[in-house]
Amino acid sequence: MAPMVGLTHVVFRSLVKSYLPCEIKTLWPTEMLNSRRLPHERLGTTPQTIKADSENDLIPQILGNDELEIKNSIKKLEEWGAKAIDINMGCPVKKALVHNYGVALMGDSQYAKRITRFAVESSSLPVSVKIRAGLQNDPLFLSQFVEGLQEAGASWVCLHPRLAEQKRRGRADWQQIKFIKTFLKIPVVGNGDIQTCEDVFKMLNETGCDGVMIGRALTAKPWMFAKISKAVFPAIKIPVSLPESLEEEAYIYGEALKFFINESQKYFSEDQGLKRWRFFVKVSHPWLNFGHSLFAKSHKVSSYEQALEMLNTFFKAPGLKMSNYTDLKY
Numbered sequence: 443m444a445p446m447v448g449l450t451h452v453v454f455r456s457l458v459k460s461y462l463p464c465e466i467k468t469l470w471p472t473e474m475l476n477s478r479r480l481p482h483e484r485l486g487t488t489p490q491t492i493k494a495d496s497e498n499d500l501i502p503q504i505l506g507n508d509e510l511e512i513k514n515s516i517k518k519l520e521e522w523g524a525k526a527i528d529i530n531m532g533c534p535v536k537k538a539l540v541h542n543y544g545v546a547l548m549g550d551s552q553y554a555k556r557i558t559r560f561a562v563e564s565s566s567l568p569v570s571v572k573i574r575a576g577l578q579n580d581p582l583f584l585s586q587f588v589e590g591l592q593e594a595g596a597s598w599v600c601l602h603p604r605l606a607e608q609k610r611r612g613r614a615d616w617q618q619i620k621f622i623k624t625f626l627k628i629p630v631v632g633n634g635d636i637q638t639c640e641d642v643f644k645m646l647n648e649t650g651c652d653g654v655m656i657g658r659a660l661t662a663k664p665w666m667f668a669k670i671s672k673a674v675f676p677a678i679k680i681p682v683s684l685p686e687s688l689e690e691e692a693y694i695y696g697e698a699l700k701f702f703i704n705e706s707q708k709y710f711s712e713d714q715g716l717k718r719w720r721f722f723v724k725v726s727h728p729w730l731n732f733g734h735s736l737f738a739k740s741h742k743v744s745s746y747e748q749a750l751e752m753l754n755t756f757f758k759a760p761g762l763k764m765s766n767y768t769d770l771k772y
């Protein structure tokens with residue numbers, strides 16, 4: 443699961459887990475957490491750090507560039523129960539560039555290496571780094587950059603192969619994942635534009651990467667991990683029945699949105715929960731025909747109860763269907 447601000451919180455993780463047999467293990471992220479704020483927060487009480495009692499397998503992602511702040515953040519995250527620490531070197535928003543963190547760290551490979559080494563030395567946990575293709579298209583720079591992370595002790599890297607300026611536009615260039623996989627000794631996780639289970643196997647085959655990370659498509663098809671598990675281990679027992687057609691997918695997507703509302707009541711105030719639910723609808727709706735109408739309706743409800751009523755009516759309408767692919771707008 444890809445770390446995504448406003449999305450990869452306890453409710454989305456618990457939705458994806460609801461389809462998965464307990465013997466299937468994967469890496470569970472948080473949203474990115476700012477290392478400037480983390481040392482002063484009570485972890486487990488902010489919406490980004492709330493976790494379920496059963497969640498003892500989280501890999502929080504930190505954003506930052508200051509050694510002391512990173513050290514203090516890691517210490518707190520270890521106490522909170524982190525299983526590894528991920529460093530964000532991919533966030534391309536203007537604020538990250540101004541404050542010199544996120545993808546801005548890819549402008550200085552020596553500094554990025556130093557931050558990684560420092561995080562590794564400050565922690566007893568594995569440290570991973572999530573990067574982009576860089577600030578400019580330069581394979582030599584990319585190779586030196588990731589080799590630096592490896593030397594600094596990173597346990598694995600995840601590459602989202604888009605340049606900083608592309609943000610999430612254009613296509614992810616999987617060839618770059620294949621490229622770094624040819625010389626890195628540590629595992630490489632590939633990320634970018636996965637929309638179907640077939641895409642997962644395609645990325646594994648085309649790039650030779652060790653793992654695949656899925657972001658946006660998982661919001662529309664939160665059962666994807668379960669489908670992949672079934673394809674790899676046909677004998678495995680999935681706790682719920684999985685959709686077999688695009689029409690069934692639309693129905694199960696509706697059920698997922700209801701699950702989201704019900705689960706939000708355990709963790710978030712109504713305002714916080716609805717805000718996150720609307721954002722979830724915003725990112726996931728392009729896969730549904732009539733998704734634009736669902737998105738508009740999600741802004742007209744002002745309570746959990748109204749949201750559930752709206753979903754009950756909306757998903758009874760005939761002709762609803764998911765699509766395998768959409769043009770990945772968000």
Ligand SMILES: Cc1cc2nc3c(=O)[nH]c(=O)nc-3n(C[C@H](O)[C@H](O)[C@H](O)COP(=O)(O)O)c2cc1C
Binds near residue numbers: 533
């Ligand atoms: C709403 C949103 C928020 C994101 N926030 C983060 C983040 O906090 N940290 C990060 O490393 N990447 C973030 N990303 C990027 C994703 O982790 C991922 O690299 C990107 O969406 C490409 O994967 P996908 O095509 O499977 O969605 C975000 C993406 C989206 C859509």
